[in-house]
Amino acid sequence: MTVTYVIDGAEVTDLDRFWQVIGAAVNGPGGYFGRNLDALADCLRGGCGTPDDGDFVIEWRRHDLSRRALGQEETVRTLQRRLERAHPDNKAAIQAELDDVLAGRGPTVFDELVQLIEEEAPGVLRLG
Template sequence: MTTVYVIEGSEVTGPGGFWRAVGEAVNGPGGYFGRNRDAFADCLSGGFGTPEDGDFVLEWRDHAVSRRALGPELFDELVEIVHERAPGTLRLR
């Protein structure tokens, strides 16, 4: 069964908010996996919160809100990390 992790984009007010939202999406309330791009990439590769078999979906709700808060450059970089490390798992809503 595919696991769906939901990032609530409306809670992303900047990079710190993004790391917090992803940590909680993957590891539950108060969840933590790191606070940088490398930790994000590792998390998506499996074994650091996401399933090792890659059977998951990352659903990013209100992604347009996140894009404005993060800035287009960082947002696009984060999306690219997902495409590189976990192809086919990203749903932008």
């Protein structure tokens, strides 16, 4: 039997809130389902609250609201935070990514989340 986890796009106001919303959708209030892209990828592979057989769907309702909230402005904010904490060897690559986003090029945080979910758990994501 397929388990459906619902994300209400109206609740996703920034990336930090996304982590809270998806954690609650999968594991109940205060639940965890990643706090960064690598952790989300691990969770999507199983063992973090989803069924052992992998039979689940993430239904992202009103995703258009999340797309706006996780758009260019949030992507810039996220990259600036990454740049502040980055190892010196990684700063140039993050700065280049930030420069692209500031110029209106490259994926947004929303795009990265959708791509990651589709890569790690093909067919699981339903945008509505």
